[in-house]
Amino acid sequence: xxxxxxxxxxxxxxxxxxxxxxxxxxxxxxxxxxxxxxxxxxxxxxxxxxxxxxxxxxxxxxxxxxxxxxxxxxxxxxxxxxxxxxxxxxxxxxxxxxxxxxxxxxxxxxxxxxxxxxxxxxxxxxxxxxxxxxxxxxxxxxxxxxxxxxxxxxxxxxxxxxxxxxxxxxxxxxxxxxxxxxxxxxxxxxxxxxxxxxxxxxxxxxxxxxxxxxxxxxxxxxxxxxxxxxxxxxxxxxxxxxxxxxxxxxxxxxxxxxxxxxxxxxxxxxxxxxxxxxxxxxxxxxxxxxxxxxxxxxxxxxxxxxxxxxxxxxxxxxxxxxxxxxxxxxxxxxxxxxxxxxxxxxxxxxxxxxxxxxxxxxxxxxxxxxxxxxxxxxxxxxxxxxxxxxxxxxxxxxxxxxxxxxxxxxxxxxxxxxxxxxxxxxx
Numbered sequence: 001x002x003x004x005x006x007x008x009x010x011x012x013x014x015x016x017x018x019x020x021x022x023x024x025x026x027x028x029x030x031x032x033x034x035x036x037x038x039x040x041x042x043x044x045x046x047x048x049x050x051x052x053x054x055x056x057x058x059x060x061x062x063x064x065x066x067x068x069x070x071x072x073x074x075x076x077x078x079x080x081x082x083x084x085x086x087x088x089x090x091x092x093x094x095x096x097x098x099x100x101x102x103x104x105x106x107x108x109x110x111x112x113x114x115x116x117x118x119x120x121x122x123x124x125x126x127x128x129x130x131x132x133x134x135x136x137x138x139x140x141x142x143x144x145x146x147x148x149x150x151x152x153x154x155x156x157x158x159x160x161x162x163x164x165x166x167x168x169x170x171x172x173x174x175x176x177x178x179x180x181x182x183x184x185x186x187x188x189x190x191x192x193x194x195x196x197x198x199x200x201x202x203x204x205x206x207x208x209x210x211x212x213x214x215x216x217x218x219x220x221x222x223x224x225x226x227x228x229x230x231x232x233x234x235x236x237x238x239x240x241x242x243x244x245x246x247x248x249x250x251x252x253x254x255x256x257x258x259x260x261x262x263x264x265x266x267x268x269x270x271x272x273x274x275x276x277x278x279x280x281x282x283x284x285x286x287x288x289x290x291x292x293x294x295x296x297x298x299x300x301x302x303x304x305x306x307x308x309x310x311x312x313x314x315x316x317x318x319x320x321x322x323x324x325x326x327x328x329x330x331x332x333x334x335x336x337x338x339x340x341x342x343x344x345x346x347x348x349x350x351x352x353x354x355x356x357x358x359x360x361x362x363x364x365x366x367x368x369x370x371x372x373x374x375x376x377x378x379x380x381x382x383x384x385x386x387x388x389x390x391x392x393x394x395x396x397x398x399x400x401x402x403x404x405x406x407x408x409x410x411x412x413x414x415x416x417x418x419x420x421x422x423x424x425x426x427x
Contacts, residue, residue: 039124039131046135051077053121053134056090056104056142067094090142099149104142190332232352233359233396236415243371243411246397247363249305258304260331261311265290265303278328279306280313280381282365305368311338312361313381319349358382358392366398371411375400394418 046052054077064073072095080087092102119139123132179191235251253261264283267274268290276284283306293299314328315338330338338344342353349357361382365373379389386407390400397415401408 037124037126037129039129041131041133043120044132044134052137054088054090054137054142055119055121056092056144058102058144060102060146062094062102062144062146064092064094069095072096088138088140090144092144100146101149102144103147104144106138106140106142109145110143231395231417232356234363236397238415238417240413240415243366243413246411246413246415247367249367252360252363253304253308257308257333257337260333261304261307262300264307264310265300268299268303279310281377282368282381283310285377286368302368305364308334309361309364309368311335312357312364315342315344316349316354316357316361316382319344319347321348355392358384359396362389362392362396362398366409366411373409375407375409 067073074093076091076093078089078091088106090104094100094102119136119141120133121136123134124130125132176191176195180188183191234247236247237245240246264274264279264287268287274284274287279287287306290299290303293302311328311330311334315330315335318328319342338357342349342357344353361378365378375386375389375393379386382389384392390407393400393409395418396411397417398409398411401410
């Protein structure tokens with residue numbers, strides 16, 4: 001038992017006739033409890049039609065409340081003509097005779113530091129037991145520094161102002177430097193690849209870059225001239241004499257993309273099995289064809305088509321309701337292209353872009369099967385019925401025939417697309 005308790009007890013024993021007085025510690029605890037306020041907190045959002053409160057401080061020690069005439073202190077708030085909401089300047093003039101102004105800005109000096117938190121102004125109303133919290137202007141606390149009038153005008157921005165913008169080259173160099181310092185290994189590796197492609201001194205890299213640009217130019221020319229956007233199909237040539245010319249493969253897979261589609265080729269050349277959990281049924285049921293092709297270039301070409309089909313199907317699954325392809329690894333170049341081509345701005349693709357993706361898959365299945373394919377396995381991969389898939393094939397100009405309960409899809413040339421039937425309105 002501690003000494004305080006023992007001492008208290010002894011005092012109580014000695015002074016039985018006198019009432020015990022509470023200790024100083026107990027009195028302080030009771031006084032604090034008496035000063036406590038049970039207030040209701042109200043957070044008031046900002047109103048764009050009204051200016052928010054401005055909070056500032058004087059690092060020089062100036063206190064405007066100590067002015068003999070508090071009404072003589074003038075406060076001016078100035079905004080930028082073009083950036084009214086983000087560039088503010090506060091000017092405090094102590095009195096008419098003062099030769100010094102206290103100036104604070106929301107864009108220079110201390111305000112340029114990063115924002116690690118959100119500031120608010122709290123107003124406690126003891127009468128209503130309410131604590132109102134409102135945001136402050138620009139989420140900045142203005143540092144009001146003394147400026148001599150005439151020598152350092154309040155309207156002049158410091159040389160370190162954030163308004164000075166870097167050139168495009170300086171921005172790129174600064175971004176690269178920050179990426180090399182703080183970026184992940186994957187992002188640094190991708191950045192090095194992009195810089196290598198842009199190097200004009202390296203002939204091989206320049207050839208790859210020119211090939212990519214040429215493929216993009218050819219794609220744009222095809223989109224403009226052939227109007228495949230209206231039909232929501234891959235680029236086509238309606239007057240082609242052969243099926244290979246009807247849907248040119250180089251308009252679907254550009255020159256710079258082939259090097260990123262080597263996964264199936266490497267597995268096949270290494271003798272590894274293709275897992276059905278990682279690849280579509282269509283690819284797994286045909287990967288054995290690679291061993292039957294003697295020409296290495298043709299074997300590599302078909303394996304790249306299989307890989308492209310896999311990425312398309314996995315991209316569709318990734319943006320479906322269940323998101324089954326979350327663990328699939330896309331080459332960055334391929335995924336960026338798909339995201340742009342199919343407008344993947346949200347978790348789910350639009351119906352129009354989903355149909356376009358399906359059209360790309362079906363055209364590649366025709367090319368892989370020499371323009372005579374079956375709908376059985378690709379229907380499972382796309383999770384579609386045979387009737388719906390048949391409609392998609394016919395939209396591409398294909399002919400679907402059935403023999404011995406097996407549906408076969410072919411591509412007759414020149415292409416003949418189904419006409420759109422419109423219902424007549426009853427007058």
